[in-house]
Amino acid sequence: MSAPSHPFALHARAILHLGFPLVVGSLSVAGMNLANTLMAGHYSSAALAAVAVGQSYYGVHANFGNGALLALSALVAHAYGAGAGREVGEYARQAPWIVLGLAALLVASLWAAGAVFAAIGTDPSVVPAAVAYVHALACGLPGLLGFYALRYVSDGLGRTRPMMVIALAGLLANVFGNWLLMYGHWGFPALGAVGCGAATAAAQWLMFAAMFAYVRGHPAYRPYGLFEGRRRPSWPRIAEVLRLGIPISGSVVAETALFSAAGLMMGTLGAEVVAAHQIALNYASFTFTMPLALAAATTVHVGHTLGRGAPADAGVAGRAGITLCMLLMVGSALTLVVARRPIAALYSPDPVVASLAATLLVFVAVFQVSDGLQVGAMGALRGFKDTRVPLAITIAAYWLVGFPVAFVLGLKRGGGPAWVWSGLIAGLAVSALALNLRYRSRSRRAAAGL
Secondary structure (H helix, E strand, C coil): CCCCCHHHHHHHHHHHHHHHHHHHHHHHHHHHHHHHHHHHHHHHHHHHHHHHHHHHHHHHHHHHHHHHHHHHHHHHHHHHHHHHHHHHHHHHHHHHHHHHHHHEEEEEECCCCHHHHHCCCCCCCCCCHHHHHHHHHHHHHHHHHHHHHHHHHHHHHHHHHHHHHHHHHHHHHHHHHHHCCCCCCCCCCCHHHHHHHHHHHHHHHHHHHHHHHHHHHCHHHHCCCCCCCCCCCCCHHHHHHHHHHHHHHHHHHHHHHHHHHHHHHHHHCCCCHHHHHHHHHHHHHHHHHHHHEEEHHHHHHHHHHHHCCHHHHHHHHHHHHHHHHHHHHHHHHHHHHHHHHHHHHHCCCHHHHHHHHHHHHHHHHHHHHHHHHHHHHHHHHCCHHHHHHHHHHHHHHHHHHHHHHHHHHHCCCCCHHHHHHHHHHHHHHHHHHHHHHHHHHHHHHHHCEE
16 A cells, blocks of 8 residues: 555654654553552542542642643754754753752642642541642652653654653553552552552652663764753743743643542542542543643644744644544544443442443543544644643633533532533533634644744
């Protein structure tokens, strides 16, 4: 069979080539949270509730740091596409300073988890274990951010396979650590939720160490001088990364915080509702990593194309990426509709929790197509270095539409979990429509030289 010759098909194939390792690697990173949830669910309902509440708070922080560092992939991709290897090295050498600053702020906020849970009225029986879980995860966050920084530099250069291999190894280390520390094997005490957090933190540091050793030692990275030259902070270069990255963080956190707020709202409805919601949210987050990885590949490919000076071609590349993300989530939604009950049963042997989770997974299936469309559009827009308008769109969609529906109809009027999830669906649908309209406008203006 001959290779595809249509520009759309060529761009789709290039994105898939970049994106497949990212999908596997991202599923592995998300698999840590999945493994934590599954193993906590089989440990006890109390441990599952603690992991659910703790992950809701921790996830906002981890995703904020991830979003800020995600700018590196777009900036490195543009520099690489333009043949500016020197600039690639300059971005990489400033990354450690950004990681240190982010880690200091985020870890300090994570340490305040107890006060936050108390202020929002989280079930007191869940709070101690949830706080211990968050504090354990906080110890691994600097390692995770370091891994992300190196990963995004590598991704921007079109080298996405290292992340896949290292993330898979991290997942295995996390599962083994849970087996040791959560359940108590080989002489270790059974620590429950806090052991689960400690295992994840250790795996995150191992991932950073492996990625650092690989990038430092592999000859493919040497021409860019990633570890050579100026080591002191370059404030103009750091500001350039943060100008692009902070709006990405804001967009990521606007969505993550909406889901976290939903989890915290569920925390007021009892442990069984929290556990069922966590199952649905965990599965949604796990499947979301697939279009998110393709969106990251779209960012890199669009950046390479723009760096070569082909804005019209980059517009086609972005549309190919958006389409791939949408198709992926259509398949995921159909699978979920058919298999929602077995999926729920995998998470918890409790029939009440599993039944409620199966119902909530129907809502997950409904919004997955919108989720694919919106994340694909955001990835394509990042390739154009367009992050501020998408930030405004996501904040408006999630917090002026999604949150009021979830809070008013789900809690104030007693609609319960179904209406909380209806709010999430509404926010995602509005975001998907607005972001795709934005991409259409932005890519057309770029093609016209505006």
